[in-house]
Amino acid sequence: SCVHPDRPEPLDLHLGMFLPTLLNQATPEQMERFFTPAWNLRIIGTYAQTEMGHGTHLRGLETTATFDPSTQEFVLHSPTISSIKWWPGGLGKTSNHAIVLAQLHTQGRCHGLHAFIVPIRDMDTHVPLPGVVVGDIGPKFGFSEVDNGFLKLEHVRIPLDNMLMKFAKVEPDGTYVKPPSAKLTYGMVFIRSMIVGQSALALAKSCTIAIRYSAVRHQSELRPGEPEPQILNYQTQQHKLFPVLAAAYAFTFVGQYMKDTYRRISGDIHAGDYSQLPELHALSAGLKAFTTWAANAAIEVCRMSCGGHGYSRSSALPDIYVEFTPTCTYEGENTVMMLQTASRYLVKSYRQASVGQRLQGSVSYLSEAAAQRLRPRPVSGGAAPLSTQDLLSLVHLYQRRAASLVELAAKSIQQELQRGRSQEEAWNHSSIDLVRASDAHCHFVVVKLFVDKLEQVDDAAVKAVLSTLALLYALKGLADNSGDFLQAGLLTVPQATRVSARIKELLEELRPDAVALVDAFDLNDRKLNSVLGRYDGNVYEHLYEWARQSPLNATEVHESFHKYLKPLRSRL
Numbered sequence: 001s002c003v004h005p006d007r008p009e010p011l012d013l014h015l016g017m018f019l020p021t022l023l024n025q026a027t028p029e030q031m032e033r034f035f036t037p038a039w040n041l042r043i044i045g046t047y048a049q050t051e052m053g054h055g056t057h058l059r060g061l062e063t064t065a066t067f068d069p070s071t072q073e074f075v076l077h078s079p080t081i082s083s084i085k086w087w088p089g090g091l092g093k094t095s096n097h098a099i100v101l102a103q104l105h106t107q108g109r110c111h112g113l114h115a116f117i118v119p120i121r122d123m124d125t126h127v128p129l130p131g132v133v134v135g136d137i138g139p140k141f142g143f144s145e146v147d148n149g150f151l152k153l154e155h156v157r158i159p160l161d162n163m164l165m166k167f168a169k170v171e172p173d174g175t176y177v178k179p180p181s182a183k184l185t186y187g188m189v190f191i192r193s194m195i196v197g198q199s200a201l202a203l204a205k206s207c208t209i210a211i212r213y214s215a216v217r218h219q220s221e222l223r224p225g226e227p228e229p230q231i232l233n234y235q236t237q238q239h240k241l242f243p244v245l246a247a248a249y250a251f252t253f254v255g256q257y258m259k260d261t262y263r264r265i266s267g268d269i270h271a272g273d274y275s276q277l278p279e280l281h282a283l284s285a286g287l288k289a290f291t292t293w294a295a296n297a298a299i300e301v302c303r304m305s306c307g308g309h310g311y312s313r314s315s316a317l318p319d320i321y322v323e324f325t326p327t328c329t330y331e332g333e334n335t336v337m338m339l340q341t342a343s344r345y346l347v348k349s350y351r352q353a354s355v356g357q358r359l360q361g362s363v364s365y366l367s368e369a370a371a372q373r374l375r376p377r378p379v380s381g382g383a384a385p386l387s388t389q390d391l392l393s394l395v396h397l398y399q400r401r402a403a404s405l406v407e408l409a410a411k412s413i414q415q416e417l418q419r420g421r422s423q424e425e426a427w428n429h430s431s432i433d434l435v436r437a438s439d440a441h442c443h444f445v446v447v448k449l450f451v452d453k454l455e456q457v458d459d460a461a462v463k464a465v466l467s468t469l470a471l472l473y474a475l476k477g478l479a480d481n482s483g484d485f486l487q488a489g490l491l492t493v494p495q496a497t498r499v500s501a502r503i504k505e506l507l508e509e510l511r512p513d514a515v516a517l518v519d520a521f522d523l524n525d526r527k528l529n530s531v532l533g534r535y536d537g538n539v540y541e542h543l544y545e546w547a548r549q550s551p552l553n554a555t556e557v558h559e560s561f562h563k564y565l566k567p568l569r570s571r572l
């Protein structure tokens with residue numbers, strides 16, 4: 001994939017969205033005209049969808065593309081201040097083209113959002129073209145290497161053939177030809193699928209740095225009179241870091257699965273079979289949100305577990321955080337993505353299962369749950385026996401929790417409707433439950449994929465340590481979400497107590513293998529770019545060397561002494 005998972009770069013959008021969008025939505029003629037020069041970096045493009053006034057609500061985007069049959073052109077226009085394209089990466093100063101998402105108007109009718117290739121800068125001089133006002137949106141939280149920009153279009157004319165027409169078309173007389181499926185023009189599924197793998201990489205980097213550093217950092221006293229212990233020997237340090245390590249492995253397997261699923265289903269789509277598109281959309285939207293939220297929080301846990309040096313840029317952890325955190329916002333804001341998965345997939349599937357439909361894919365468990373509801377409940381009604389050792393029984397527990405929360409969300413909507421609320425109000429007043437249902441569904445998918453992966457591991461020793469990680473991931477998730485399991489009657493308080501005890505045992509079991517498990521990510525020092533995470537563990541010498549190289553140390557007496565301190569002293 002041409003997506004660069006490392007540091008943000010001005011060409012990220014060109015490589016990660018402009019080229020893939022052409023691949024997915026351009027005709028063969030357009031591929032010839034645009035893809036080849038774009039591949040050779042003659043054309044440098046970005047993906048300009050978000051506007052100052054709208055990022056999430058695509059149907060609310062205001063940029064227009066109005067077809068003029070007399071000249072066989074589209075007129076691209078930003079009608080209001082809020083319609084100015086805002087945020088696209090590489091737009092400010094790097095790109096000379098943009099794929100602009102605009103509301104298509106032809107023969108007096110609006111046909112919704114479509115993609116148009118718009119030249120924005122002269123190919124030789126790089127000067128903005130007539131009618132194009134373009135620039136950088138200014139300093140951001142991070143991503144300082146990327147010129148996220150703004151684009152205001154003032155009645156800019158482009159040829160008819162600049163509309164990406166693999167699916168929808170406009171004939172020379174202005175007739176609009178619908179796409180085989182309206183959903184094909186949404187896009188973004190590719191990059192959301194790739195972001196799942198980026199979550200895994202961010203976790204792998206962060207826990208490699210924190211665990212290696214925790215193995216070389218000695219601090220305080222564990223036993224009076226004895227040498228200061230490695231901080232990795234503290235149970236609290238293990239409790240912070242080993243679940244992150246387990247999640248890094250879990251998300252690595254999920255990232256592989258997501259990539260494979262994307263490839264499989266997008267192949268079907270290119271062959272004209274759109275049946276799996278809803279599953280791909282729901283899975284990519286949900287897992288993108290689930291894994292980025294989890295990784296975002298875990299990077300901060302790793303940084304803080306390194307004490308003061310974690311706050312130094314030499315650790316690389318601040319940069320990893322700053323570069324990763326926008327994944328919770330871009331490519332679909334996480335809450336909105338969770339709501340998409342719940343409202344457009346889980347509740348719909350729940351209702352189909354409730355009328356006896358056999359479901360396939362990641363929601364097949366809802367059919368099982370629906371059948372279960374029809375069977376008489378056991379008198380005890382209590383939680384099933386809990387094994388803190390049996391991974392398959394834990395997978396089933398997560399499955400039942402997901403089914404329970406999907407049912408709770410669906411019933412909440414029903415109750416709101418019975419209170420007389422409109423459909424829209426009923427959904428909005430159930431949206432907290434909808435997000436919880438999506439979260440539980442994604443959590444089940446992650447645990448299940450982790451356990452499924454173990455079946456593919458032949459080496460007994462590797463399988464054993466991965467099984468310990470999988471157990472820790474599942475039990476830590478159970479402990480962190482015990483309220484859900486208790487509320488669903490899937491866990492008792494004594495069982496919850498046993499889970500906590502088992503987690504402590506697993507931390508102890510993992511301690512001897514912790515460093516080897518992060519070494520296994522095989523992230524070399526250049527890729528980690530971290531003094532604390534160095535493979536040789538020679539932290540202090542390199543920390544001192546790193547500080548010595550700081551620009552402020554270029555002179556023994558900084559010019560600020562002469563410019564400010566000395567004059568200030570003389571005035572006091």
Ligand SMILES: CCCCCCC/C=C/C(=O)SCCNC(=O)CCNC(=O)[C@H](O)C(C)(C)COP(=O)(O)OP(=O)(O)OC[C@H]1O[C@@H](n2cnc3c(N)ncnc32)[C@H](O)[C@@H]1OP(=O)(O)O
Binds near residue numbers: 059186
């Ligand atoms: C190397 C790369 C570096 C990357 C750096 C960062 C680059 C960042 C780039 C960006 O951020 S690009 C902009 C990203 N913006 C978004 O993701 C916008 C999010 N909003 C939406 O996607 C939509 O507004 C919405 C939330 C899905 C709602 O849209 P709408 O109101 O039109 O649809 P619904 O009524 O909810 O659903 C209609 C129908 O369509 C299905 N669907 C929705 N989205 C997709 C999709 N992407 N793919 C397939 N299908 C989709 C949805 O399930 C509904 O289906 P049915 O229920 O009708 O069957």
Ligand SMILES: Cc1cc2nc3c(=O)[nH]c(=O)nc-3n(C[C@H](O)[C@H](O)[C@H](O)COP(=O)(O)OP(=O)(O)OC[C@H]3O[C@@H](n4cnc5c(N)ncnc54)[C@H](O)[C@@H]3O)c2cc1C
Binds near residue numbers: 055087
């Ligand atoms: C670093 C970075 C790079 C980006 N790169 C690009 C790019 O290259 N191209 C591009 O087109 N865009 C890009 N974006 C823009 C990005 O896609 C949008 O910021 C994102 O889609 C969120 O939309 P928004 O900013 O309008 O937030 P909003 O949608 O306004 O979200 C604000 C709040 O409102 C809530 N909210 C919104 N709608 C709902 C709803 N229906 N239900 C419940 N809550 C809701 C959200 O959950 C959130 O809490 C980038 C953004 C960033 C930060």
